[in-house]
Amino acid sequence: MPPIKAAAGIDVGGTFAKVGIIDASGRLLREDKIATEPARGPQDFVARMAALLSAWRAEGSAFSAAGLAIAGDVDSEKGILRFSPNLEGWDGFPLRGALAKALRLPVVMDNDANLAVWGAYRTELKGKPENVVGVTLGTGVGGGLVLGRRLYRGSTGSAGEIGHTRVEVPGELCHCGMRGCLEAYAGSYGIVRRARLALAREPRGGSRLRRLCPDLKLLEPAHLSEAARHGDALAREVLRETGFYVAIGLSNLVLVLNPDAVLILGGVSRAGRWLLDPIEAYFKKQPFKVPFSRAKLKLAENPNAGRIGAALLALEEGRGR
Amino acid sequence: MPPIKAAAGIDVGGTFAKVGIIDASGRLLREDKIATEPARGPQDFVARMAALLSAWRAEGSAFSAAGLAIAGDVDSEKGILRFSPNLEGWDGFPLRGALAKALRLPVVMDNDANLAVWGAYRTELKGKPENVVGVTLGTGVGGGLVLGRRLYRGSTGSAGEIGHTRVEVPGELCHCGMRGCLEAYAGSYGIVRRARLALAREPRGGSRLRRLCPDLKLLEPAHLSEAARHGDALAREVLRETGFYVAIGLSNLVLVLNPDAVLILGGVSRAGRWLLDPIEAYFKKQPFKVPFSRAKLKLAENPNAGRIGAALLALEEGRGR
Numbered sequence: 001m002p003p004i005k006a007a008a009g010i011d012v013g014g015t016f017a018k019v020g021i022i023d024a025s026g027r028l029l030r031e032d033k034i035a036t037e038p039a040r041g042p043q044d045f046v047a048r049m050a051a052l053l054s055a056w057r058a059e060g061s062a063f064s065a066a067g068l069a070i071a072g073d074v075d076s077e078k079g080i081l082r083f084s085p086n087l088e089g090w091d092g093f094p095l096r097g098a099l100a101k102a103l104r105l106p107v108v109m110d111n112d113a114n115l116a117v118w119g120a121y122r123t124e125l126k127g128k129p130e131n132v133v134g135v136t137l138g139t140g141v142g143g144g145l146v147l148g149r150r151l152y153r154g155s156t157g158s159a160g161e162i163g164h165t166r167v168e169v170p171g172e173l174c175h176c177g178m179r180g181c182l183e184a185y186a187g188s189y190g191i192v193r194r195a196r197l198a199l200a201r202e203p204r205g206g207s208r209l210r211r212l213c214p215d216l217k218l219l220e221p222a223h224l225s226e227a228a229r230h231g232d233a234l235a236r237e238v239l240r241e242t243g244f245y246v247a248i249g250l251s252n253l254v255l256v257l258n259p260d261a262v263l264i265l266g267g268v269s270r271a272g273r274w275l276l277d278p279i280e281a282y283f284k285k286q287p288f289k290v291p292f293s294r295a296k297l298k299l300a301e302n303p304n305a306g307r308i309g310a311a312l313l314a315l316e317e318g319r320g321r
Numbered sequence: 322m323p324p325i326k327a328a329a330g331i332d333v334g335g336t337f338a339k340v341g342i343i344d345a346s347g348r349l350l351r352e353d354k355i356a357t358e359p360a361r362g363p364q365d366f367v368a369r370m371a372a373l374l375s376a377w378r379a380e381g382s383a384f385s386a387a388g389l390a391i392a393g394d395v396d397s398e399k400g401i402l403r404f405s406p407n408l409e410g411w412d413g414f415p416l417r418g419a420l421a422k423a424l425r426l427p428v429v430m431d432n433d434a435n436l437a438v439w440g441a442y443r444t445e446l447k448g449k450p451e452n453v454v455g456v457t458l459g460t461g462v463g464g465g466l467v468l469g470r471r472l473y474r475g476s477t478g479s480a481g482e483i484g485h486t487r488v489e490v491p492g493e494l495c496h497c498g499m500r501g502c503l504e505a506y507a508g509s510y511g512i513v514r515r516a517r518l519a520l521a522r523e524p525r526g527g528s529r530l531r532r533l534c535p536d537l538k539l540l541e542p543a544h545l546s547e548a549a550r551h552g553d554a555l556a557r558e559v560l561r562e563t564g565f566y567v568a569i570g571l572s573n574l575v576l577v578l579n580p581d582a583v584l585i586l587g588g589v590s591r592a593g594r595w596l597l598d599p600i601e602a603y604f605k606k607q608p609f610k611v612p613f614s615r616a617k618l619k620l621a622e623n624p625n626a627g628r629i630g631a632a633l634l635a636l637e638e639g640r641g642r
Contacts, residue, residue, distance in 0.1 A: 155615055176608045
């Protein structure tokens with residue numbers, strides 16, 4: 001029997017765990033999601049996930065390895081979750097080993113931002129560039145690095161925390177407890193906070209935005225993207241400012257890492273050119289012409305990058321671990 | 322004849338070029354300096370440097386390769402200086418090839434900050450840690466990265482420009498033309514500017530500093546270090562603030578690169594604990610405990626790190642290039 005060139009990719013969030021069978025080219029062959037229900041504990045989760053995957057296998061969906069993407073501080077060498085704000089009580093549990101045992105397959109496990117960047121790197125960039133920096137814009141801001149064509153993890157597996165790099169002094173308060181972090185400006189809560197402030201400051205501004213979301217308590221970055229597309233000047237300004245802060249964080253990485261490409265992932269990136277234009281403008285202004293003209297900016301389009309990256313990494317590294 | 326285990330290391334500044342013979346353990350066996358005289362052109366410089374090294378060779382100082390450290394944007398693959406503010410008119414000249422031809426030896430060439438970090442990495446850190454970040458504090462602020470125990474150059478050889486990462490919005494004006502760069506706070510001109518402002522603001526403060534340097538036009542960071550050692554509160558506060566900005570830049574790198582160690586090099590680092598204490602305090606406050614407790618802070622002590630790094634890299638890479 002030839003080796004099966006597909007793996008299961010699992011992206012474990014606080015509410016849902018999205019799972020799929022992904023082939024070696026990054027195509028999603030089959031997909032589903034289950035409730036994570038973190039309070040029932042990691043062993044219960046592993047049992048339910050393994051049951052789903054075994055059922056798929058029984059139905060003929062073959063896969064030779066699995067990859068786990070988890071939001072939090074992951075010890076990818078030991079396969080243990082060190083800390084995750086969304087999966088309380090799972091700290092210290094040998095998640096990778098438990099799933100490997102249940103599936104009787106090699107399993108890899110890493111931080112979800114790392115794996116999303118790996119998935120986007122492997123499927124959305126041509127020619128396998130040598131060095132790539134990725135940022136994930138969601139509720140939080142995360143990131144991942146591909147250096148020398150390999151996922152770079154750092155000395156304790158904690159690399160890529162671009163969301164908590166500081167871009168202003170003293171700066172806005174971040175969820176991490178510090179001030180001035182990129183996430184405090186470009187995480188969804190930072191964007192929404194600035195939008196509410198702008199709306200309060202300009203009682204006649206943002207009319208489209210107010211119509212799209214009359215209850216400002218429910219405001220989300222998606223409303224801003226939608227309003228911006230329809231010409232709302234206030235929404236565009238908030239997104240432009242978001243792009244400005246993302247540009248600072250990314251240009252700091254370009255100066256330090258001199259990459260071939262910069263990937264922007266995550267829901268907020270759907271703001272499209274209202275976000276991308278100010279980043280491109282900032283890059284163009286930089287006096288260091290060589291690294292900034294090398295670093296190609298790209299909005300990643302595939303919303304399944306986390307699962308795909310987990311599965312591809314499992315296919316690539318699963319054997320040896 | 323056994324292979325010679327020594328190389329020439331040359332650190333080319335705008336005024337002087339410091340040169341030495343360095344053995345494989347990083348020991349400086351012999352040293353001298355010549356005037357760079359950039360206006361006479363790179364070919365003239367190469368001829369004079371080759372004459373000095375040939376004279377040394379004739380006197381029995383053997384070396385099997387040479388390394389060139391240059392302040393500026395260096396294309397280390399092609400051995401060409403792309404841009405250097407201190408060596409006007411040298412851009413585009415194949416400096417590495419010219420020296421190799423004159424010496425009939427393999428020559429490597431790289432940015433001076435990269436090579437100083439490499440020299441400090443190889444001689445001042447125990448156990449060859451895997452990932453190290455280095456910052457050089459001088460007139461300008463530069464840096465270098467050692468990732469996977471190798472000098473990391475990035476995709477166009479421009480990596481490590483930590484001095485121009487942005488730490489504040491809008492921030493002070495930097496020599497590069499942008500605002501808020503780390504260098505605008507921690508480069509010697511930024512430090513001196515803040516010291517003069519503090520002295521103007523506090524006519525009774527900084528008495529020790531004023532005695533050490535009565536003509537404030539001549540003020541240098543060394544005066545601040547000296548005054549701080551003698552209890553001058555104003556000098557200590559300026560250095561503390563400098564440390565705070567250096568801490569932001571370095572902690573951004575720790576978050577992104579998750580290194581084993583952080584090296585601080587250069588003249589300003591002689592401020593010792595007045596500079597180091599605020600950086601350590603800042604690191605201790607960070608909520609990301611694992612990467613920040615891993616990243617050991619170290620002030621590099623050897624002032625010849627640039628020459629030494631150039632020579633060691635020549636011994637290590639010279640053969641293959």
